[in-house]
Amino acid sequence: MNVVVLTNTIDNAGDYLHRYASLRLIKSKMKVASIREIDRTDAQLPENNDTLESSDIIFIPGGPSFRQNLIPEICNVPEKFWWKTALLGSGVKHRRMPPFNESTLRFLNTSLPVSVRDLATAAVAKKTIRDNQVCMTGCPVSSLTPAMINDDFGAASSPNSPSIDVALSDGQDYNKGANQVVNHLGELLPNSRIIRHSHRDSNQQEKNSVISIGGSHEKLINTYRSCRVHLGFRVHAHLVCLALGVPSLLIVEDERGASLAEQYGCETFDFRKRLFILKVLNRIGFNAFSGFLAKKYAEQIIRKFDDAPEKIQTHAAVSPLWDAYFLEVLEALKIRQSEAVN
Numbered sequence: 001m002n003v004v005v006l007t008n009t010i011d012n013a014g015d016y017l018h019r020y021a022s023l024r025l026i027k028s029k030m031k032v033a034s035i036r037e038i039d040r041t042d043a044q045l046p047e048n049n050d051t052l053e054s055s056d057i058i059f060i061p062g063g064p065s066f067r068q069n070l071i072p073e074i075c076n077v078p079e080k081f082w083w084k085t086a087l088l089g090s091g092v093k094h095r096r097m098p099p100f101n102e103s104t105l106r107f108l109n110t111s112l113p114v115s116v117r118d119l120a121t122a123a124v125a126k127k128t129i130r131d132n133q134v135c136m137t138g139c140p141v142s143s144l145t146p147a148m149i150n151d152d153f154g155a156a157s158s159p160n161s162p163s164i165d166v167a168l169s170d171g172q173d174y175n176k177g178a179n180q181v182v183n184h185l186g187e188l189l190p191n192s193r194i195i196r197h198s199h200r201d202s203n204q205q206e207k208n209s210v211i212s213i214g215g216s217h218e219k220l221i222n223t224y225r226s227c228r229v230h231l232g233f234r235v236h237a238h239l240v241c242l243a244l245g246v247p248s249l250l251i252v253e254d255e256r257g258a259s260l261a262e263q264y265g266c267e268t269f270d271f272r273k274r275l276f277i278l279k280v281l282n283r284i285g286f287n288a289f290s291g292f293l294a295k296k297y298a299e300q301i302i303r304k305f306d307d308a309p310e311k312i313q314t315h316a317a318v319s320p321l322w323d324a325y326f327l328e329v330l331e332a333l334k335i336r337q338s339e340a341v342n
Helices: 013-029 046-054 070-074 079-084 102-110 119-128 146-153 176-188 202-208 217-224 235-244 255-264 272-283 287-305 315-341
Strands: 002-007 034-039 057-061 085-088 114-116 134-136 164-169 192-196 227-232 248-252 268-270
Touching: 002 013, 002 046, 013 034, 013 057, 013 085, 013 217, 013 235, 013 315, 034 046, 057 079, 070 102, 079 085, 079 102, 079 315, 102 119, 114 119, 119 134, 119 255, 134 315, 146 217, 146 235, 164 176, 164 217, 164 235, 176 192, 176 227, 176 272, 176 287, 192 227, 217 227, 217 235, 227 235, 235 248, 235 255, 248 255, 248 287, 255 268, 272 287
Parallel strands: 002 034, 002 057, 057 085, 085 114, 114 134, 164 192, 164 227, 227 248, 248 268
Antiparallel strands: none
């Protein structure tokens, strides 16, 4: 099959990891004759029309794809191709969302069966989509295995003696409260390293001996497979650790993380209410008090973290879901192609 994948990666290492996992998943589940990538924001450009026209199927992978403004703000794939386009591992950040715009609703009910990454997205999708199938698959990152990683990147240099004891993944760039907490965790845990998923705050990186992995899935994978245990806010760090069997405790900052405990039975620390308090304090200028609270919160997290989380590998749980999804997509595509011919 001729496959087109509409991607968009700028700086966040998690986006690069999702892109890598999605492409690997597609190649492993389909007979691919050719695969082409197009930036999802350029899908409507005339120079891309022939590529989209000649494709058998179009995938839109990525967490943020299940948004009320998906079409045309996040991806502007022309309407004439919607019938052979599929969302792959799509997700929401919040269960309570503004109404979907008209073009997005039409796309969701016209496209191929929709793959969703978590239970929160499945709940929203089933309320939103009337004329299409919603398939719970998990995130493509969850389909990775240690063997796949070793095949693509070589075996880990010293799996029995990790180079990083505790890897602390940072918060989103805009989440000052989360990063206050991470900085305190870095000070309180002597054998830890803070992992920045995007390029920013170079002075802070030097102060805290931070590892910057922005713009690279290779750096992300090699960093987390070389740690003994992960603690932090980044969902993709948590997912890759679960896939690789590295113990991980996710500090939950939004709905994505909140769904994971129920979905995979993994440990999480729900931090949303505390982050809201820090957000308010920072917004009104009470920075000293927010810093004091952030340290207290970090101490609470460490007390919960004293017992290292169990190792959980997600591949066995999601592999049958992905198998079923690709069968569903290919069957739907076959029916639509047959109808078009007739």
